[in-house]
Amino acid sequence: MAKKLMKGSEAIGEAAVQAGCKLFYGYPITPQNEIPEYMSHRLPQIGGTFVQAESEVSASNMLYGAAGSGERVMTSSSSPGISLMTEAISYMAGSELPVVLVNIMRAGPGLGGILPSQADYFQATKGGGHGDYRLLVLAPWSVQEAADLVQDGFDLADHYRNPVMILGDGLIGQMMEPVEFHKDRKPIKELKEKIWAATGYDGTRPRAIINSLFLDPATLEKHNHKLQAKYAEMTRDEIRYETYGTDKDYDILIVAYGTVARVCSTAMEDLEADGIKAAMIRPISLFPFPYEAIRKAADKADAVLVVELSAGQMIEDVRLALEGNKPIHFHGRMGGMLASPEEVMEKVKEIKAGKSQEVSHV
Amino acid sequence: MAKKLMKGSEAIGEAAVQAGCKLFYGYPITPQNEIPEYMSHRLPQIGGTFVQAESEVSASNMLYGAAGSGERVMTSSSSPGISLMTEAISYMAGSELPVVLVNIMRAGPGLGGILPSQADYFQATKGGGHGDYRLLVLAPWSVQEAADLVQDGFDLADHYRNPVMILGDGLIGQMMEPVEFHKDRKPIKELKEKIWAATGYDGTRPRAIINSLFLDPATLEKHNHKLQAKYAEMTRDEIRYETYGTDKDYDILIVAYGTVARVCSTAMEDLEADGIKAAMIRPISLFPFPYEAIRKAADKADAVLVVELSAGQMIEDVRLALEGNKPIHFHGRMGGMLASPEEVMEKVKEIKAGKSQEVSHV
Amino acid sequence: MQNDVIMAGFGGQGILLIGKMLAYTGMQEGLEVSWMPSYGPEMRGGTANCTVVISDRPVGSPVIQSPRAVVAMNLPSLDKFEPMVRKGGLLLINSSLIDRSSTRDDIRILLVPANDIAMELKNPRGGNMVALGAYVGSSHAVPIDAVERVVRETFSSKPQVIDANIAALHRGYELGEQAVA
Amino acid sequence: MQNDVIMAGFGGQGILLIGKMLAYTGMQEGLEVSWMPSYGPEMRGGTANCTVVISDRPVGSPVIQSPRAVVAMNLPSLDKFEPMVRKGGLLLINSSLIDRSSTRDDIRILLVPANDIAMELKNPRGGNMVALGAYVGSSHAVPIDAVERVVRETFSSKPQVIDANIAALHRGYELGEQAVA
Amino acid sequence: MSQIVINPDRCKGCELCVHACPQKILGMGKTLNAKGYFYAEVEEQKRCIGCRLCCITCPDVAIEMHSHGTMYHYFSY
Amino acid sequence: MSQIVINPDRCKGCELCVHACPQKILGMGKTLNAKGYFYAEVEEQKRCIGCRLCCITCPDVAIEMHSHGTMYHYFSY
Amino acid sequence: MSEAVFKNPGSLADVQTHYCPGCTHGVIHRMVAEIVDELGVKERTIGIAPVGCAVLAYNYFNLDFHEASHGRAPAVATGIKRARPDLMVFAYQGDGDLASIGAAEIVHCANRGEKVTVVFVNNAIYGMTGGQMAPTTLPGQIATTCPTGRDTDLAGFPIRIAEMLSTLRTPAFIARASVHKPIYAVHAKQMLREAFTYQKDDRCFSLVEILSTCPTNWGIPPAESTEWLEKNMIPYYPLGVFKRPDGEDRAPLPIRPARRPHHAE
Amino acid sequence: MSEAVFKNPGSLADVQTHYCPGCTHGVIHRMVAEIVDELGVKERTIGIAPVGCAVLAYNYFNLDFHEASHGRAPAVATGIKRARPDLMVFAYQGDGDLASIGAAEIVHCANRGEKVTVVFVNNAIYGMTGGQMAPTTLPGQIATTCPTGRDTDLAGFPIRIAEMLSTLRTPAFIARASVHKPIYAVHAKQMLREAFTYQKDDRCFSLVEILSTCPTNWGIPPAESTEWLEKNMIPYYPLGVFKRPDGEDRAPLPIRPARRPHHAE
Ligand SMILES: Cc1ncc(C[n+]2csc(CCOP(=O)(O)OP(=O)(O)O)c2C)c(N)n1
Ligand SMILES: Cc1ncc(C[n+]2csc(CCOP(=O)(O)OP(=O)(O)O)c2C)c(N)n1
Ligand code: SF4
Ligand code: SF4
Ligand code: SF4
Ligand code: SF4
Numbered sequence A, B: 001m002a003k004k005l006m007k008g009s010e011a012i013g014e015a016a017v018q019a020g021c022k023l024f025y026g027y028p029i030t031p032q033n034e035i036p037e038y039m040s041h042r043l044p045q046i047g048g049t050f051v052q053a054e055s056e057v058s059a060s061n062m063l064y065g066a067a068g069s070g071e072r073v074m075t076s077s078s079s080p081g082i083s084l085m086t087e088a089i090s091y092m093a094g095s096e097l098p099v100v101l102v103n104i105m106r107a108g109p110g111l112g113g114i115l116p117s118q119a120d121y122f123q124a125t126k127g128g129g130h131g132d133y134r135l136l137v138l139a140p141w142s143v144q145e146a147a148d149l150v151q152d153g154f155d156l157a158d159h160y161r162n163p164v165m166i167l168g169d170g171l172i173g174q175m176m177e178p179v180e181f182h183k184d185r186k187p188i189k190e191l192k193e194k195i196w197a198a199t200g201y202d203g204t205r206p207r208a209i210i211n212s213l214f215l216d217p218a219t220l221e222k223h224n225h226k227l228q229a230k231y232a233e234m235t236r237d238e239i240r241y242e243t244y245g246t247d248k249d250y251d252i253l254i255v256a257y258g259t260v261a262r263v264c265s266t267a268m269e270d271l272e273a274d275g276i277k278a279a280m281i282r283p284i285s286l287f288p289f290p291y292e293a294i295r296k297a298a299d300k301a302d303a304v305l306v307v308e309l310s311a312g313q314m315i316e317d318v319r320l321a322l323e324g325n326k327p328i329h330f331h332g333r334m335g336g337m338l339a340s341p342e343e344v345m346e347k348v349k350e351i352k353a354g355k356s357q358e359v360s361h362v
Numbered sequence C, D: 001m002q003n004d005v006i007m008a009g010f011g012g013q014g015i016l017l018i019g020k021m022l023a024y025t026g027m028q029e030g031l032e033v034s035w036m037p038s039y040g041p042e043m044r045g046g047t048a049n050c051t052v053v054i055s056d057r058p059v060g061s062p063v064i065q066s067p068r069a070v071v072a073m074n075l076p077s078l079d080k081f082e083p084m085v086r087k088g089g090l091l092l093i094n095s096s097l098i099d100r101s102s103t104r105d106d107i108r109i110l111l112v113p114a115n116d117i118a119m120e121l122k123n124p125r126g127g128n129m130v131a132l133g134a135y136v137g138s139s140h141a142v143p144i145d146a147v148e149r150v151v152r153e154t155f156s157s158k159p160q161v162i163d164a165n166i167a168a169l170h171r172g173y174e175l176g177e178q179a180v181a
Numbered sequence E, F: 001m002s003q004i005v006i007n008p009d010r011c012k013g014c015e016l017c018v019h020a021c022p023q024k025i026l027g028m029g030k031t032l033n034a035k036g037y038f039y040a041e042v043e044e045q046k047r048c049i050g051c052r053l054c055c056i057t058c059p060d061v062a063i064e065m066h067s068h069g070t071m072y073h074y075f076s077y
Numbered sequence G, H: 001m002s003e004a005v006f007k008n009p010g011s012l013a014d015v016q017t018h019y020c021p022g023c024t025h026g027v028i029h030r031m032v033a034e035i036v037d038e039l040g041v042k043e044r045t046i047g048i049a050p051v052g053c054a055v056l057a058y059n060y061f062n063l064d065f066h067e068a069s070h071g072r073a074p075a076v077a078t079g080i081k082r083a084r085p086d087l088m089v090f091a092y093q094g095d096g097d098l099a100s101i102g103a104a105e106i107v108h109c110a111n112r113g114e115k116v117t118v119v120f121v122n123n124a125i126y127g128m129t130g131g132q133m134a135p136t137t138l139p140g141q142i143a144t145t146c147p148t149g150r151d152t153d154l155a156g157f158p159i160r161i162a163e164m165l166s167t168l169r170t171p172a173f174i175a176r177a178s179v180h181k182p183i184y185a186v187h188a189k190q191m192l193r194e195a196f197t198y199q200k201d202d203r204c205f206s207l208v209e210i211l212s213t214c215p216t217n218w219g220i221p222p223a224e225s226t227e228w229l230e231k232n233m234i235p236y237y238p239l240g241v242f243k244r245p246d247g248e249d250r251a252p253l254p255i256r257p258a259r260r261p262h263h264a265e
């Protein structure tokens, strides 16, 4: 298919449709209203169904039901709305249901603001809901990648029977860029028939029970071990990241994800012009996190700079990756303020000049 | 006052009353029903008010309102119920309101089971809700300590204008132990008048607006910086932990919190009888986390063992504390299964014998 | 010194109550105590149990995997807890409702026809008191007169049942003491 | 080579639309592009702006702090974005609605009476097209005939307005080119 | 002819059937079942009119009704 | 006697007052205010009957009514 | 030859439930299973278990089942039904689940007219969690969170779900029945049958509120509980059909605004 | 001497709002402020701002204010009122906020009989987020998430909050008014005054649903919007008082179960 100039939100919707998603349950919230709006006109065209739920609590439980029936389903929201979904997300993870959840992050806490942020990193990667569960979290940095990750997300969700979260920021939702959808896209995983789905018990297979309750603690522990084994498998097989300029020599390694990584890439070019050597690693899967890759990429560098639109959340994972081997610096913006290439350059120069304070160890 | 034999849940309720909490808004959930039940008969005795909310979503928003009027208020719940409160918790943190939240953790994910667990550590310490906020999290290991921490919690909440979470497990809620309330307890912090509370605008002070919305990103960033500065202050002043046997020599340092630390203390005694030297450090404040103290305590040890009723969540903070300096081992139970002293002993012996596998670095 | 016991039976047999009374007595005697009920899935199934720890030092784990004593008031409880009794420990079996003993030879076994004795004493609901007395008699975890005081206090609002319960308590105690002797 | 521009004005002046058309043209020409609207609090305040980046390499930051060009269609936009124009960059001022120029001497300033020209052309809503043309004329970010094709495509469902808009576009373009020359 | 069969292991001894029977021919037994309940018993089968009220009322589906030959139902259920 | 005062900077030009006035003495002006709106004006003050409907209808509290001496109100508000 | 004319229906699993002796949840389970059998829709029926005493319902029905988070069964039902309109979907909910935490979900499920069936078991108490006050607890009734009885000045009056939902304009079948005595149960079953039939015919949302006992948390033995229900609950919660889909004409009032709304640009 | 007989009420801040031209949120704000002034309760009134176009209401009232998370204003109001019964508490909510996500909170706040006042602004659309369908959107009305008009077969009929809440047994004052034209606004103000007065007299919960325009998202200029409201909304949402606290007698039906409920031990 030819390239189309699309808003990120619409590309996400279209990517879902292309991936065979026929059902969308959602509730409006800025800055991602264009996703439900797109789905409300697009899905009827392909015989699908859009339901505007009465709330995010309800939307996430609708998703829970629909996924249990084996269909490909998606919802999207932004930060406060995702908080309201955490209970159901924990249920879906516990019941091992494949769903795609999109969080177009805005600034918090509370009602906060509607501008871009990355302050839901912890919520997405460590579990906003209760209990030991993990989402597979993918963070795009462009509209095209958002579309691609949504499509991959459906395959991964089905393969692992696990919720997948697409974690974008307000920029991803609002900006327009060229997007291409590949007609003959093949699933990235071998997909099995969903014999576990609750579609009516006709005696030809065991009864399907979509459930996260196990009153017997030994059984529940076993179930948890099974989940953990699955997360370990993801950690082995699903790590995604990209590196920029790591083939050359460099003094500073930048770690950033999402659109702020693009800001950093602009800064890198300008730094190069100024004769400062920097490379970048961009985690794409936030869970599983590319610890190993970051550790390796940091080898050549004298120092590491983490850039986030938050008070510093991913930085904990970077610290876990590096375990004190390299000095780590941080540049963060909050409240919907964006980091600019100029700021990042400035920070890198400070690090080089020994004027930036290292992030304290403990 | 003389010692009373009390259920942990009731002691938590009584401690709140003693701390001047006159308002409780809550919704039933096992294993902490005795808290709202206790409050429903106790509060009317002192002219206070118990409201059974229609849900945890509503309870947390009632709390939001009541705290905004300057009163000392509390709610309690268990894991799934806390997930439903995450949006309001983020609002309360963003609006800088002092409230005490009790989570008597049960096993998850999803509906899970009702037996004890510590799998909400991430949710409590890294932020279950959206945005960059932190709760001050205190984890008791006995009924007496639960009562004490609740009382301290009210003072800390008022002092920092920040939500405080008491993070207990099912055992804390259900077991009975002797408790003593001190009649002339003094606040642990100097408490200022709550001039910020919304109690009616009579022109004698600026208008009180309880709010977390800041549409201008620069203003919201400033607000976030203020919050972060507060969290830094907590990190400086409010770290709590206890050590056991660290004055002597030891080979193994155990890190555990909550009732499972008692299991470990029993194991320690039995290990001593077997001639194996182990010490323990027990974080009481989970945010702020005693990184420095753990790093120091680990100095003497050959290896560190983290014990949790989860798949391993606090272990990330322990790894951040140690930054690869010591081998770390983990023993965890899930699903409501409890770790026994025998298991812990066994694990320690395995570590000594070089038979336990170290937790992988990245 | 630590004493710990799991008491188990049908809901309604007053198991949790005697556990609380035991813990309360320990506390009155200046000892460290904890009382932990089962609250798991078995609850609706009609069985109940609790673990009481009495110690002269702060109580470590309030949940005991290998208790020093088990009081089994019905068959399912015996089946469940018999294997857990610590070597050299005590297994008290309510022989009124359980018509088997234990085959373990590494523990002390005490058969107490608790309900029959209670019936005899015209205190049909007093089986739990007999069991409590028997446990105290054979463990000496707390002094029996301290238990007696707690019984009086516990039933102070129902004075008519006090004497019958104390009688049951003492009959149990005697059986317990004899068994140890 | 990268071109980037912030276009800003009242909501209703068609700012976001010309930004999209510019980006779309870039894409048609095989270039890398991004278009980023303001969606912040200012929206309800009645102003709108967007940032368009056109580049021969993948677009880095889609948000530009020091843009190479600014198109200011009303006074608040001029006030806001004037200081941000990169040294040596271009500031295009809609002099129909803004009765001041800029005092900066490190940038190129282009006064375009966009609404007046549109009125003249009997296309009262065509001020945005004039501005687009002027930007393209002075930046050569994309070829003007490519823009023309996009205009035709964009308005294909309202053929009656095509010619007027293309006329406006070209008048703008001429002004832009002259200014550069 | 109707025959009422009560499954002792299913019965929880709630006595609802005893109250429901218009013929008062059900009663509570004196033996405990495996779960520890005194269970219901048919005391006078021959007076049973096959109304099924006991079956309908039993929350534990412990009561079955069997018929010999065609039966007239007093009400549709 | 009533006098209607419209604050040009408050007015958003919605025209609701123009429609509300039973005397039809309000109209939209031809100048833009600071916010970029054409604002409402009183065209014929002397025909004003002081009914306050314009005041009541204005969503932006842009209209004040002043009175000289005692006024009779057509309806209580 | 003897033939079983009353026995465990095929859609009910042949296992003992965890319900307390005399708890009428069991009666309602059996009747729902009987209707699924009678309508011949067993192979395409999905049940939704609530959070409440019926949380284990998935063990008791011989059907595919789905869990819901507390109160959200109508949302889960919506999710399934919209995904698979060919399936029969019923949610089984208690009064705490449906009338308290799940109030928004039931109102909106009914209001959207989802073609699902809700079996609403009102026992005026939170059974599962040990007897707390429900929104349906009667004035003066004692519960663990209203130890001196529900005080209407503090907690308001019990909520009447059937009546409240019946005010919605969207066509629906809404009824209230009771199962405390067999003759009432017969009526309840008729209501349930009608409700499931509306779904089978793809007509409308249906809900049957069923008054039920909770001997354990009421603290009243089973047989007395049935009397208590009859004496106290039925006067406050009258039985009957409150709404049928044909009760309101369906003229769709086709109104459109003058133009398509435009976004701020 | 000239005297201002109509001007900005003291409880309203003297600032320009962010509302779109002709949006009747402004009229409702002013009337609420006038009533607070008239009742002389300014010094003890707390307003609660919703999440919706009125989210910034705290900037527009000269009163202490409290934010609520989306839909939960009635819970926030409950929290404040129970903590400080001496305060006057009102929640200001839109139709998405109150009737959609906040349905449970409003039903239970009303049902508990919280002595607070709710000003419910029904403009049949989600204004703040750019014109999505609300539960109150009329059949056939176009919105960004029902681009071909609300289809009652898929989304059901619009929810009538005043009618629904009026079925609750707990005493309350519930009314519906409109502000699209001044004469309706006069009536709306009377309703609001009555509502606030019930609270001032410590009598009952009160709610006034007020029909309001959203010219921007309806895509209809302000003056035409008022016509559209009158022609389309009022027939579906009739105006008037639906419930007064003395409309139902308050006999408290004192029922108690035979014994205190006991826990499973
Ligand atoms: C989010 C959440 N809140 C609370 C609970 C605890 N809880 C379990 S069941 C229940 C109420 C059950 O009452 P009801 O719905 O009336 O059902 P019943 O047991 O009476 O049949 C509650 C509050 C929970 N599991 N999840
Ligand atoms: C939890 C959550 N979900 C969604 C939103 C997004 N949101 C903001 S306002 C609004 C709806 C507003 O509509 P309404 O209540 O009718 O008020 P109006 O703007 O029409 O006055 C929504 C969905 C949010 N802020 N928080
Ligand atoms: S109704 Fe059923 S469970 Fe109850 S006593 Fe009769 S047979 Fe037993
Ligand atoms: S069928 Fe009728 S008459 Fe026969 S036992 Fe049952 S209830 Fe009694
Ligand atoms: S007071 Fe009445 S007559 Fe006078 S301008 Fe206003 S609306 Fe017109
Ligand atoms: S009603 Fe008010 S805002 Fe609208 S035109 Fe009149 S004065 Fe201006």
Ligand code: SF4
Pocket (backbone or CB within 6 Å): G018, G019, G020, G022, G023, G024, G025, G053, G123, G127, G128, G213, G214, G215, G216, G217
């Ligand atoms: S607690 Fe009540 S509702 Fe639950 S099973 Fe027992 S009697 Fe039934």
Ligand code: SF4
Pocket (backbone or CB within 6 Å): H018, H019, H020, H022, H023, H024, H025, H053, H123, H127, H128, H213, H214, H215, H216, H217
């Ligand atoms: S969007 Fe609608 S409701 Fe919101 S301010 Fe504008 S006109 Fe009013």
Ligand SMILES: [Mg+2]
Pocket (backbone or CB within 6 Å): G094, G095, G096, G121, G122, G123, G124, G125, G126, G127, G134
């Ligand atoms: Mg119930």
Ligand SMILES: [Mg+2]
Pocket (backbone or CB within 6 Å): H094, H095, H096, H121, H122, H123, H124, H125, H126, H127, H134
């Ligand atoms: Mg609205």
